[in-house]
Amino acid sequence: MENVIYMDHAATTPTDPEVIKAMEPWFAQQYGNPATLYSLGLLASQAVEEARAGVAAVLGAEDAEIYFTSGGTESNNWAIKGVADAHRNKGRHLITSTIEHHAVLEPMEYLEKRGYEVTRVPVDAHGLIDPESVRKAIRPDTILISIMHANNEVGTIEPIAEIGAIAREAGVLFHTDAVQSVGKIPVNVKELNVDMLSLSAHKFYGPKGVGAMYLSKRVRVTPLLHGGSQERRRRAGTLNVPGIVGLAKALQIAADQMEAEAARETALRDRLWRGLQERIPHIYLNGHPTKRLPNALNFRVEGIEGEAMILCLDMNRVGVSSGSACTTGSLEPSHVLLAMGIPAEHAHGSLRITLGRANTEQDIDYVIDTFPGIVARLREMSPVYNR
Numbered sequence: 001m002e003n004v005i006y007m008d009h010a011a012t013t014p015t016d017p018e019v020i021k022a023m024e025p026w027f028a029q030q031y032g033n034p035a036t037l038y039s040l041g042l043l044a045s046q047a048v049e050e051a052r053a054g055v056a057a058v059l060g061a062e063d064a065e066i067y068f069t070s071g072g073t074e075s076n077n078w079a080i081k082g083v084a085d086a087h088r089n090k091g092r093h094l095i096t097s098t099i100e101h102h103a104v105l106e107p108m109e110y111l112e113k114r115g116y117e118v119t120r121v122p123v124d125a126h127g128l129i130d131p132e133s134v135r136k137a138i139r140p141d142t143i144l145i146s147i148m149h150a151n152n153e154v155g156t157i158e159p160i161a162e163i164g165a166i167a168r169e170a171g172v173l174f175h176t177d178a179v180q181s182v183g184k185i186p187v188n189v190k191e192l193n194v195d196m197l198s199l200s201a202h203k204f205y206g207p208k209g210v211g212a213m214y215l216s217k218r219v220r221v222t223p224l225l226h227g228g229s230q231e232r233r234r235r236a237g238t239l240n241v242p243g244i245v246g247l248a249k250a251l252q253i254a255a256d257q258m259e260a261e262a263a264r265e266t267a268l269r270d271r272l273w274r275g276l277q278e279r280i281p282h283i284y285l286n287g288h289p290t291k292r293l294p295n296a297l298n299f300r301v302e303g304i305e306g307e308a309m310i311l312c313l314d315m316n317r318v319g320v321s322s323g324s325a326c327t328t329g330s331l332e333p334s335h336v337l338l339a340m341g342i343p344a345e346h347a348h349g350s351l352r353i354t355l356g357r358a359n360t361e362q363d364i365d366y367v368i369d370t371f372p373g374i375v376a377r378l379r380e381m382s383p384v385y386n387r
Contacts, residue, residue: 155296
């Protein structure tokens with residue numbers, strides 16, 4: 001679609017042209033299977049290992065600690081189910097938070113049905129986790145803590161390094177879902193004190209369907225997929241060579257541009273929020289005012305529903321969302337906003353705007369000029385807005 005102002009980069013990002021160029025030869029020219037021993041396969045294997053080294057360098061990990069997957073969902077499932085199975089004789093208690101992505105919450109629910117216990121620590125009104133609440137939740141039989149680095153809906157950045165230090169002191173393995181933070185803010189696995197970390201290429205201008213897992217050498221984990229000796233016998237399946245090459249290229253570009261792009265997107269985000277606040281009464285920020293991703297803006301508009309605002313903005317060539325792309329079809333209010341103490345009727349009236357590289361000041365000003373009229377029209381029709 002032409003002339004669309006895309007502002008939903010937390011859902012996905014367009015693949016960078018440089019990434020597509022790097023991937024192209026591995027589709028039809030150098031198409032070998034990296035598990036084979038002849039020259040085409042060896043070239044593919046070399047490309048995979050170069051990509052592994054590149055990802056490891058950005059994350060502050062060792063090459064042998066990077067495993068390629070199909071994306072963040074697989075990585076999260078592997079971390080949670082793999083640790084639960086490998087350490088079931090030590091204990092069957094896991095800790096997570098109330099605002100995790102469903103790719104963490106649902107594996108936890110899966111394990112609960114199979115005899116494990118899960119503690120879900122709460123968040124404050126800004127979506128922030130208190131590390132002390134994690135410390136208090138740890139038991140002698142706790143085998144895993146899984147807390148996201150940055151929330152996919154409101155952008156709040158969690159105190160992962162502090163939680164990781166608590167986990168390490170207690171001798172408990174620690175996983176973080178960093179799908180939203182990698183490529184946007186610095187992520188170093190050593191500084192964050194994590195044992196496992198999940199990421200997905202399509203969140204930082206790489207291709208869809210490929211991700212990675214940082215898995216510390218000290219972690220014992222059962223494979224999620226069986227059927228081959230790939231990835232040092234820990235993740236079966238023919239490797240997606242073009243995708244892996246694209247992931248590494250996209251991550252390197254994101255790392256190189258991170259500081260400047262974060263500053264630029266923060267300025268655009270703050271310009272947008274100021275403009276909307278000045279022109280629209282009764283709108284409120286969701287999430288932490290400062291401890292959040294540079295591109296993330298989530299707010300609620302009193303008296304109208306998010307779906308109506310999304311459709312009206314779409315008619316005006318602006319793409320935004322009301323929450324996680326994985327639950328867009330759901331009529332339920334956001335579990336993240338409910339966990340933050342926001343009433344259901346207000347949670348229904350929330351929008352998520354996440355900016356990206358292509359967004360400009362002109363885009364911001366267009367939304368500032370267009371959105372107040374949409375809100376006014378919808379409020380005129382609203383049976384609940386108190387005029």
